[in-house]
Amino acid sequence: MSVLLIEAFYGGSHKQLMDLLQEELQEDCVLCTLPAKKWHWKARTAALYFMQTVPASTKYRILFASSVLNLAELAALRPDLGKLKKVLYFHENQLAYPVQKCQERDFQYGYNQILSCLVADVVVFNSAFNMESFLTSIGKFMKLIPDHRPKDLEKIIRPKCQVLYFPVRFPDVSRFMPEHKLAHLEKVIGAKRNEDGYQSEDLSGQQKSRALMKNSKAQCESGLCEAQPGLYTTQHEGLPSPLTAPARSNQSEASESTNPCQEDDKQHLTFNLSNILSGQDYQQRPLHVAWPHRWVEAVYCGCYPLCPKALVYPEIFPAEYLYSTPEQLFKRLQNFCKRPDIVRKHLYKGETAGFSWAALGGKFRSLLAAEPREDL
Template sequence: MRILLLSAYDAHSHRRWRQGLVAAFPEWQWTVLTLPPRFFSWRVRGNSLSWAFAERETLEQSYDVLIATSMTDLSALKGLVPALANVPALVYCHENQFAYPDRRDGQTIEPKVTSLYALLAADRVVFNSAWNRESFLDGARALLQLMPDAVPDGVVESVAGKSCILPVPLEAHWFDKAGETANTDGPFTIVWNHRWEHDKAPERLFGALLALHAAGLDFRVHVVGQQFREQPPVFAEMYPLLKDHIGEWGMVDADADYQRLLRQSHVVLTTALHEFQGLAVLEAVASGCLPLAPDRLAYPEFIPDSCRYPSYPDDPGRESAVIAEHLQRLCVRYYQHDLPASPAVRDLSWSCLLPAYRAEINGLA
């Protein structure tokens, strides 16, 4: 089978997904085109133009199936490259613009409409979580209701009817502990592993940590993740107050070092206000961490009830207090050698999800 795979905004999670997909099916012949994850507005709207002129010879080859990420302007690309018009297409949705808490001023509806058109142009649509699908469908429905006229019936239903849920799988190495387990003699260790941006709600993390510090608890925290030139000021404000408890701080560049850090931690905490699957948390759980996640977004699909705390998205102070209460209980149980085991997430591995991926792709050929 000849497959054209397009990743129009090849961010880390998109890259690992398409690399895993290619590696999972070496018997198929893959042609992969990617564009770098920068200049978001231009990339989302301009990828069809970029590829149609720069990669026309590649795009006009014969393919059995076309697979594209939802950032790909598929409807325009099929129009600009007629050879693709009749190739069965699957669009994979890692996220959606309708549920993204965009802080930029002057946001337009164009990224939302472009993604809607891409899904309408596909023969099959795959979302990584039910939360992603429902928030997309609800957002698209609400947007179309705002349009002044000539909105046809059945647009959202068309997408829903050809969609399914299939998470981004976890690679095998996350489940390979290689004899490394969390130290039961050292301090209670928490890891918070997210991009250092507002939508990950770091102020809730630090509010909870200050409460643990005030209670006199012995703990260590690793605050790791991708950093940017502009980041929430709470990171700089909180470091001096919590420096005696802080282990790793910032991006851990080496994969082996990052995996070792996860395997040697006890609890992975997330405070995210924006998440469509939560791969960073799931990687930590596969590595042996006990998760502590809010009861919102996609987390109820992947994290057990016992590992979720009440969600107060509009009340950061209250949520920090709730997080602190849960962490204090877990800290006490750790020192009593009674910390629960991490939940099983092996059903999210490539080995378990591969048959479902094969069925979806074969169904198009």
């Protein structure tokens, strides 16, 4: 158990990452968490809680934590943990996270993250935008201090920083993907595997599912099939989630992510399978507009991304999927609603394979590899 995983807000993407690392590292790690409630209190007091609850061990070599934790406080309260190689992962940063008004940004939370970066050995961000928006905001942020301001903090922190995208273990989407999109997905992933030399997700399961879907088509000709609920994710407490209601109302549409002929006693979906798989009726059905919260997953599952030309989106999506003004967004949505076949026939021109655990797993393993130190 050489890796100590600490998550002060164990929910949503924070939980997803820690669970993935724990599963991959298996016997080589210990996971300590706090529930995903009252985020602000966790950010301010978690270090004191973990001081008392993290078990002492001489086997620890690496401490991996998200930036919710005040790493400086924990290192001071537990000198034994302060000696470890400390890796801090930023899902988001408090210097650039949107607030309604500037005066609503609480100084202490951004200040905590700066202190954590100064103490950490490696600081990892989930995007270049996240990293640059944090680093370039430090100077302006510290000017809020009335006098005796520290200097050159960005220069001290930047050499420790790197970008490592959030790893996704993509689900098997072959059960509900249209045939032309599934064929395209298999082609892209196969080509990427050959070019980069990494092991992509096993497509044999998807191919088997395609065969199963074709074989079960005759069994579903009545048009009455039942589907299990789809994948759900959570979001930080207190963080804004615009357009949540429309997305929630379309849970039955998202639930096609599992075998349409499996039973589930919580939710049922009725549809004509032959019309969904192909044909004019499928192409002309009304569009469903969703706010997925997890874009890299939504696109993989066949959604057409339509994102603002701002924040992290230009880093992830090709230019044709971005809009600059609300008027542009309205016009594009209007056009898609008039011609839903444009979206349904569209083959995504970006790539998602690079965000998979298969592509990023090796980098995370290297990050969590212990480096020999005399004081360990």
